[in-house]
Amino acid sequence: MKKAYSFLLVLIISQFVGCIDPLDLKTGKGTESLVVDGLITNEPGPYTVKLSLSEPYTAYAGNASSFVRRATVIISDDKGNSETLTEIKPGTYTTSGNNLQGQIGNTYTLTVKTREGQEYTSAPELLAPVPDITNLYPEVQEQKILNASGNEVSVYNVAVYVDTPDPAEQKNYYLWQWEGVHRVNTQPWNYCEKVRGKCIPMPKDCCETCWLTVFTNSINVKDDRLINGRQLKKHLVTQIPVTPRTFESKYYLEVKQLSVSETAYDYWSMLKTQLSSVGNVQDPPPAAIAGNMRNVNNPEDKPYGYFGASAVVKKVIFIRREELGINPGELIFPDDCRVLMNSTTEKPAFW
Structure with a gap:
């Protein structure tokens, strides 16, 4: 073993x-x-x-x-x-x-x-x-999957791409990192706990609105061997799942491009x-x-x-719910929003 x-x-x-x-x-x-x-x-x-x-x-x-x-x-x-x-x-x-x-x-x-x-x-x-990011842009993509009942359903992701000019006079190696922030609205007043198989209402006084931060969760590197001196176009930085949690209103995304x-x-x-x-x-x-x-x-x-x-170098975009062309639905989460990972009730300055 x-x-x-x-x-x-x-x-x-x-x-x-x-x-x-x-x-x-x-x-x-x-x-x-x-x-x-x-x-x-x-x-x-x-x-x-x-x-x-x-x-x-x-x-x-x-x-x-x-x-x-x-x-x-x-x-x-x-x-x-x-x-x-x-x-x-x-x-x-x-x-x-x-x-x-x-x-x-x-x-x-x-x-x-x-x-x-x-x-x-x-x-x-x-x-x-490291060269500047010339473009940072989202693209909604549909994917067909089988649900628990074996039926084909559509799920959606927002793919985020970068364009950047690659200098011709040197070898270049890139690494990308990102940070996303989105708001959630939960229902702490509907909180309950199971007691002997029954959900007993135990409303919470706080909190309904939080901002959640999501961080880079993969390694994303590329060299310029195939594009030396030309534009690096449509390089995938990350994919954001379109869910009621991630797109309650809008999604803030900061992308950093690093030389390595x-x-x-x-x-x-x-x-x-x-x-x-x-x-x-x-x-x-x-x-x-x-x-x-x-x-x-x-x-x-x-x-x-x-x-x-x-x-x-870094670039920021907001991806708005109304721009998706699909309805993510409404989040049902009957609990204090602070129990969610990386959450805070403090509104970010950029929001």
Whole structure:
């Protein structure tokens, strides 16, 4: 039987606070390894680096021992600038936000010194420029599926695409991240709880209206090998399901387009392939994917994860319910809207 290990491995975009989705990989190793997750961009900080340890599959997923605490974490560039990050919670380290800022053309390195005396460093990462997003646009798409009764029904998604000009004078590698926000209206006054098979009314005083945030949930990368110097057209960024919950009124979507190095592109591409493959018991165990970190004194100790440097451009659109051409229906949810994931009653400034 394959021995599995799980670790948190996600690219943090500096402005996407909390945009974390756990990605489970089988590492095939019998010892704990350092897991690094960090990014510096040309946007204002703070920048975040997360440190943890890969865990055996028998470990409790929330085990606090998986966090690497009290490490010395330093981001430095090739111009002699550096900053030591502060641990703001177990395993999470950030810059001050008003000291070091990524600059296009500079090269950045991450150094980690653990309290056990191990020292790790990343390969230098060039912060390369990224072209603007020229167009960001939605397209409603219909899909036929079979429902629980075996009847064919239509479901709808909003596919969101980007167009961008690809510079001809260099190799370009792209990564996309996004953040969506939508409003919901629920019915807390209709809340009830089942008691001996009966739903006993227990109305709640709050809350009816919330805004929900949805974050990037997949790896989306592309190179310019086939389109070098031409327009990158109609690249799919995400698909938003058309449901009563997502389109109560309108959907706010912010898309970020990042430049990444060739090494980072290869890393994320391999990780995407491994995560998207559908395996069975006859498949060979997935191989561990090496990142760009190394142990200075022990080449056999190979950390997981990646420290990257990227330029960022972003574009925002609102997708309105009345523009869909279909009726998503009304949301029936007899409970406090705050029980929904990533919800808040505070109206966003952009709404």
